[in-house]
Amino acid sequence: MGRPADRRRRPARHRTRPGSLSVVRDGRRRTVRFPSRRVWVSGETGLMSMAVDPRFEQTRRFWTCQGWRSGGRHDIRVSLWRLDGDVRRARLVRHVLTGLPTTSGRHGGCRLLLDAGSRALFVGTGDAADPANPRNLSSLGGKVLRVHRRTGAAMADNPYADAPDRRQRLVFTYGHRNVQGLAQRPSDGAVVSVEHGSFRDDEVNALSSGADFGWNPGPGYDESVPMTDQSLPGVQTEAIWSSGTPTIATSGAAWTSGSRWGAYGEALAVAALAGERLLFIRFDAALGQVDVSTPEVMRRYGRLRSVTSLPDGDLLVTTSNGSNDRVLRVSPR
Numbered sequence: 001m002g003r004p005a006d007r008r009r010r011p012a013r014h015r016t017r018p019g020s021l022s023v024v025r026d027g028r029r030r031t032v033r034f035p036s037r038r039v040w041v042s043g044e045t046g047l048m049s050m051a052v053d054p055r056f057e058q059t060r061r062f063w064t065c066q067g068w069r070s071g072g073r074h075d076i077r078v079s080l081w082r083l084d085g086d087v088r089r090a091r092l093v094r095h096v097l098t099g100l101p102t103t104s105g106r107h108g109g110c111r112l113l114l115d116a117g118s119r120a121l122f123v124g125t126g127d128a129a130d131p132a133n134p135r136n137l138s139s140l141g142g143k144v145l146r147v148h149r150r151t152g153a154a155m156a157d158n159p160y161a162d163a164p165d166r167r168q169r170l171v172f173t174y175g176h177r178n179v180q181g182l183a184q185r186p187s188d189g190a191v192v193s194v195e196h197g198s199f200r201d202d203e204v205n206a207l208s209s210g211a212d213f214g215w216n217p218g219p220g221y222d223e224s225v226p227m228t229d230q231s232l233p234g235v236q237t238e239a240i241w242s243s244g245t246p247t248i249a250t251s252g253a254a255w256t257s258g259s260r261w262g263a264y265g266e267a268l269a270v271a272a273l274a275g276e277r278l279l280f281i282r283f284d285a286a287l288g289q290v291d292v293s294t295p296e297v298m299r300r301y302g303r304l305r306s307v308t309s310l311p312d313g314d315l316l317v318t319t320s321n322g323s324n325d326r327v328l329r330v331s332p333r
Contacts, residue, residue: 019047019066023087024327033089040067040074043105044126051112051121060085061093063121063149065110067102068095076100076110078123080150096121096152097170101128101141107196109141111252113182114149117189121149122172122207124179124193131217134175135232137168142215144179144193144207146172159210173205175213175236177227181253181307187266190287192240194253194270198223202250203239204268206287211237240287248275251320252306256280258313261332264293269315269330271304278304278317278330301328 019039021032039047045067053061060083068077078097081090100123102108109126127133127142134142137160146155147170154161154169163169173193181194195203195213205213214228214236228236243250251271256264267280278298282290298304298317305320315330 021047021090023083025087030087032083032087035092038069040069040102041105042067042102043108045076045102045105045108048108048110049112051114054114060087062090063096063112063114065100065112065123067105067108068098074102076102076108076125078110078112078121078147078152096149097123097140097145097147099140100125101130101133101139103128103130107178109176109179111179111182111193113184113191115146115189115191116184116186118155119149120146120155122146122182122191124176124182126178127176127215129221131219131221134177134215134217135212137163137171137174138165140167140170142174142176143171144173144176144182145170157209172209173207173211173213175211175215175228176205177215180251181270183253183255183268183307185255185266185268186257188285192253192268192287194250195227195239196249197227197243197247200243200245200247201227201239202243202247203227204241204250204253204270204281205237206240208237213237213239240283241281241289241292243275248277249273250275250279251304252308252318254307254309254315256313256315256332257309260313264332269307269317271307271317273303273305273320276302276304278307298330301326 019036021034022029047066049065051063053059065078080093106129107126111124113122123145133139160168178196184191191207193205253270264280267282270279277294281292302321306318308316317328319325
């Protein structure tokens with residue numbers, strides 16, 4: 001694997017937790033006017049995720065998920081934006097989804113993924129460190145939600161689409177602790193989530209409609225319980241990969257594609273914060289784990305947060321070290 005280049009070109013867009021937004025073109029970065037003062041920042045919550053319309057050149061639309069101040073209150077919400085023609089200002093089209101729970105800002109979660117096969121937007125959320133959220137189907141915390149990307153309405157084939165509670169209709173999977181990454185495998189459309197563990201067991205989970213992933217810290221938020229607690233009622237879905245002990249704080253992820261990747265082909269590239277590396281996890285067609293590896297060159301950049309796959313197969317990886325952070329372009333060459 002070649003050394004990551006530090007070139008920055010479209011469609012790379014760097015975001016920082018307090019709420020700055022930039023567009024990078026031909027190696028030059030320009031800060032875009034964006035209502036940063038409306039972004040609520042506390043603990044692990046701020047401007048947390050972005051998804052860019054595949055037809056961005058025509059629509060100039062993108063989605064963000066962030067803490068938001070409104071009328072003296074705050075929540076976490078998903079918003080749809082449009083860049084002006086001169087690419088200098090982001091204008092709010094609408095808030096697609098509001099009222100995602102938050103307390104101190106801990107476990108803000110929030111990762112966005114545009115479904116390649118429909119008009120759906122997947123939204124991974126954190127449990128807000130509230131023990132009641134992950135298994136409460138009327139709460140949007142500790143879930144992966146599946147909504148229409150323009151309106152925020154529940155998709156008609158969601159598992160609880162006919163529930164009387166509007167919030168429950170949005171739920172695709174539940175029993176999550178703190179979702180940090182979502183990625184869709186190009187070959188078959190399978191969607192996986194990447195989740196922070198407690199002191200152990202960061203997870204990659206294969207999402208399926210209505211699945212329960214078994215996080216239940218109970219009264220007092222007891223983090224000694226298993227990430228997937230098989231003593232709970234019903235059926236809990238085990239992770240397809242787990243870090244074991246200790247946690248390495250896995251974060252964003254994307255699938256590799258293209259023959260250039262060789263042994264790393266169609267692997268899930270997963271960023272690690274505390275682990276300070278980029279893992280390549282290979283799975284078989286049924287999403288059974290095959291092997292895990294990390295090229296030595298991807299241990300040299302400190303904390304890694306987000307991973308994005310480019311049309312040519314290269315990856316963009318962002319660092320999260322607090323200063324002098326970069327967008328790395330990672331190529332198998």
